[in-house]
Amino acid sequence: MAATGRGGAEHDETASPSARLGAYIEERGLKHSRQRERIAQTFFDMGGHVTVEQLVVRCRRDDARISVATVYRTMKLLAECGLASARQFGDGQTRYEPAAGRAHHDHLICTSCGEIVEFANERIETLQALVARRHGFEVESHRLELYGRCARCKAARPREVRP
Amino acid sequence: MAATGRGGAEHDETASPSARLGAYIEERGLKHSRQRERIAQTFFDMGGHVTVEQLVVRCRRDDARISVATVYRTMKLLAECGLASARQFGDGQTRYEPAAGRAHHDHLICTSCGEIVEFANERIETLQALVARRHGFEVESHRLELYGRCARCKAARPREVRP
DNA sequence: GTGCCTGCAAAAAATTTGCAACAAC
DNA sequence: GTTGTTGCAAATTTTTTGCAGGCAC
Numbered sequence: 001m002a003a004t005g006r007g008g009a010e011h012d013e014t015a016s017p018s019a020r021l022g023a024y025i026e027e028r029g030l031k032h033s034r035q036r037e038r039i040a041q042t043f044f045d046m047g048g049h050v051t052v053e054q055l056v057v058r059c060r061r062d063d064a065r066i067s068v069a070t071v072y073r074t075m076k077l078l079a080e081c082g083l084a085s086a087r088q089f090g091d092g093q094t095r096y097e098p099a100a101g102r103a104h105h106d107h108l109i110c111t112s113c114g115e116i117v118e119f120a121n122e123r124i125e126t127l128q129a130l131v132a133r134r135h136g137f138e139v140e141s142h143r144l145e146l147y148g149r150c151a152r153c154k155a156a157r158p159r160e161v162r163p
Numbered sequence: 164m165a166a167t168g169r170g171g172a173e174h175d176e177t178a179s180p181s182a183r184l185g186a187y188i189e190e191r192g193l194k195h196s197r198q199r200e201r202i203a204q205t206f207f208d209m210g211g212h213v214t215v216e217q218l219v220v221r222c223r224r225d226d227a228r229i230s231v232a233t234v235y236r237t238m239k240l241l242a243e244c245g246l247a248s249a250r251q252f253g254d255g256q257t258r259y260e261p262a263a264g265r266a267h268h269d270h271l272i273c274t275s276c277g278e279i280v281e282f283a284n285e286r287i288e289t290l291q292a293l294v295a296r297r298h299g300f301e302v303e304s305h306r307l308e309l310y311g312r313c314a315r316c317k318a319a320r321p322r323e324v325r326p
Numbered sequence: 327g328t329g330c331c332t333g334c335a336a337a338a339a340a341t342t343t344g345c346a347a348c349a350a351c
Numbered sequence: 352g353t354t355g356t357t358g359c360a361a362a363t364t365t366t367t368t369g370c371a372g373g374c375a376c
Contacts (some may be wrong), residue, residue, distance in 0.1 A: 031330055031375050051367085065260050067333045072366065088308075092341095093365070108300050110286030121294050127287045128309055135280055137271050144255075144307045146291055149300030194350050194355055215340085230358045235341065255341070255366095 020100060024081035038063055039074040043084065048097035051114045089116075089145065099161075106144035112153035183263065187244035201226055202237040206247065211260035212279045218259075252279070252308065269307035275316035 015023065025032060039072070042059050043050065052071055057068040075096050078084035085099040089109060105110065108117040124144065132139045178323070184203055188195060205222050207212065222229040233241055244322050248262040252272060271280040287307065292319035295302045 029330085033331060033375075035332070065333075069334080069367075070332060073331085088251055090251050108295060109297055110300070111303060117292055117298055118301075119298065121290060124287055124290045125296070127284060127290070129305070130326075131282055131284050131287070132271060132309050132311060135271055135282065135310045136317070137273070137280075137309065138317055139309050139311040140274060142307070142309040144291070144305070146295050146302050146305045147302065148295060148300045148302040150303075154299070156302055192355085196349075196356060198357070228358075231340095232342075232359080233357060236356085 020081065024077075025127055034063075034065055035070050036074050036077070038066065039071055040078060040083070042094065043075070043078065044098060049095045050086070050097075051093045051095050053093065055060075077155050084120075087143070108148070108150075110129045110150040110153055111147050112149045112157075115152075117150070183246055184241065184244060186211075187240075197226075198229055198233050199237050199240070201229065201240060202234055203246070204240065206238070206259065207261060212250070212258045213260075214251075214256045214258050216256065250306075269309075271311070272308045273313035273316055274310050275312045278313050278315075279311070298323075 018037075024030075025036075025043070039055065043055060046058060052068070052075060055075070056066065056068050056071050059071065075084060075086075077137070079086055079096070083098065083100050084096045087095045087097060087107075089095060089107070090117075103120060105118045105120040106124075108119060109115070110117075128142055128144075129139060134138070135161055164246065167178050168218070181200075181203065185200070187193075188199075192252070202218065202222055205225070206218060209218070209221060215231070215238060218238070218246060219229065219231050222234065236248075238247060242262075243250055245258045246263050250258045250260060250270075252258060252270070266283060268281045268283040269287075272278070273280075291305055291307075292302060
């Protein structure tokens with residue numbers, strides 16, 4: 001729990017996730033709890049793009065009594081304080097990824113094995129802004145997802161239709 | 164029901180939606196029905212980005228007995244034969260838009276009034292393909308959505324946070 | 327001790343499915 | 352007449368919520 005500059009105002013982008021969550025909780029008069037700590041820790045350990053279900057399973061390896069509702073509530077909390085962000089990849093389940101101080105990025109998703117790769121492309125972002133302006137829009141956020149087959153799956157089964 | 168070249172093979176991209184649906188139904192040994200006709204017609208009349216719920220409401224103005232299940236089933240059928248395509252804009256409801264012979268396009272979505280505008284940008288597509296190749300992916304499809312405030316909403320309430 | 331949190335189970339919301347009656351061919 | 356389709360209601364799936372008891376402060 002690195003106490004990296006937990007000084008004062010607003011959200012310190014340089015603080016560790018734990019510290020930021022702690023700060024957020026205290027600012028709002030909320031309370032720390034064993035569950036919140038465990039869920040947040042598990043979430044960051046898992047690295048990203050996890051569904052609530054996966055998170056529940058993993059959390060329960062350490063503490064079998066963690067309830068689904070608490071995981072939902074905690075992930076919502078993490079999203080509110082900017083430590084996680086929710087994504088929909090069209091499979092019906094919300095996925096969360098760490099968001100603390102990370103630059104914007106988009107996703108490549110393998111339709112064969114489900115692998116999710118992140119990427120960022122400055123030029124695409126620039127063009128997006130351009131397109132939006134042309135339509136009179138002020139962009140707040142965007143999502144770009146490329147669906148296809150990753151190198152490994154291509155090699156394994158060239159030109160085959162996915163399951 | 165323009166009988167535009169309903170000649171023979173596969174899916175005639177030049178045929179009218181009704182004709183294509185008819186062809187698809189016959190090819191597969193399925194049956195025509197009053198409901199399918201009505202739902203398809205209503206869908207095409209509505210122009211796009213409609214939810215199943217909106218479709219049900221509208222269909223029931225003409226025929227109060229149309230059931231939700233039938234609308235779901237028919238939209239799935241339209242999607243299968245390439246006349247409609249399903250989109251998820253993250254609000255939890257699937258939206259459908261006409262897809263017959265239309266070029267690929269992406270969406271601008273107003274977070275204030277919900278307006279959905281389509282756009283296409285060749286250069287963005289090119290860059291996407293480039294990024295994918297760089298990661299060893301073979302792209303099958305993609306989605307790009309820009310969320311923000313449209314010109315009208317910006318003018319109405321400049322710089323205000325959305326509801 | 328007060329007030330937020332948790333777990334459980336019930337509730338919601340969107341979509342799917344089983345089934346008997348019904349319509350298309 | 353056979354077979355696919357419909358409407359209804361029940362089932363599913365994902366997420367939310369009410370509530371009594373528990374834990375943090």
